[in-house]
Amino acid sequence: MRPEWCYLAVQADVPVARFAFWTLPKVGTPLSIVLLDVAPDGVDRAAVAQAVLARAIADALATNTSELGHVIDEPSQTPQWQTEPEERAAWLESAGFRVVRATSRWSFDGPPPPVTSDRLRFSTFEEVGEGVFLDVLERVSVATLDARVRADRDRLGPAGEARETLADLRSMEWQPAWWELAFDSDGALVGLVMPTRAPSMTTIGYVGVVPEQRGRGYVDDLLARGTATLRRAVPNLQIRADTDVANVPMAAAFARAGYQEFASRREFEYPVEQGSGWIGASSP
DSSP: OOGGGEEEEEETTEEEEEEEEEOOTTOOSOOEEEEEEEOSSSSOHHHHHHHHHHHHHHHHHHTTOSOOEEEEEESOOTTTOOOSHHHHHHHHHHTTOEEEEEEEEEEEOSSOOOOOOOOOEEEEHHHHOHHHHHHHHHHHTTTOSOHHHHHHHHHHOHHHHHHHHHHHHHTSBOOTTTOEEEEOTTSOEEEEEEEEEETTEEEEEEEEEOGGGTTSSHHHHHHHHHHHHHHHHOTTSOEEEEEETTOHHHHHHHHHTTOEEEEEEEEEEOOGGGTSOOOOOOOO
């Protein structure tokens, strides 16, 4: 967040609203509207919200951003404290935003989970290279339960979605040794796990199993591996992860690994794709 991205709306010399822009560490344009608040009384809240959102949209589009979103968590969460969720959703919808994804949110604060088996071997990003990772990203997205990934595959094609996902993850903080492919004892590909770091937390950025290996519990091994990697590398930060509400198997895997569900989230998006694509990140 930058000082020039922090806005205060004033009416008759009285502050009535605020908002700020947020982006990923390696991205130079706004990706989300955050800290959106309107005075609780003394103003027409809906009218003020529409004026504020119109300014936010105009200023964001002027930067040629690839995405503009806002998230609503229930219960409301620090640092945004998105109170009055239904009123807020109505403001966003009136301004042209739409819900693109609904997720459950998970956090992990404990020690690394024990490695439950030695049935997998791992190769890192630096060992296999970008091309191999792109191919695996394309394979694990087949028949995904994640609505956003399905939409991106339809919009960009499987290879395009894989490239965009990799670019999204690379805009976070990460180390090549963190990102790993997993293989079974016969050398067959199982899947991948790609942990990342944000300024105030770490994340299980991506975890996936190829279709032919699903149903064998490998997601537990991959999630344990990613969690242990982050706990070793950044022990002082909480690990967070979101999963699509339709992805019941992934939610169950988080629960088995000791993650706690702490909120639900609606991700709203303004249709910036009229001018360009979007990379699908969401604010804290």
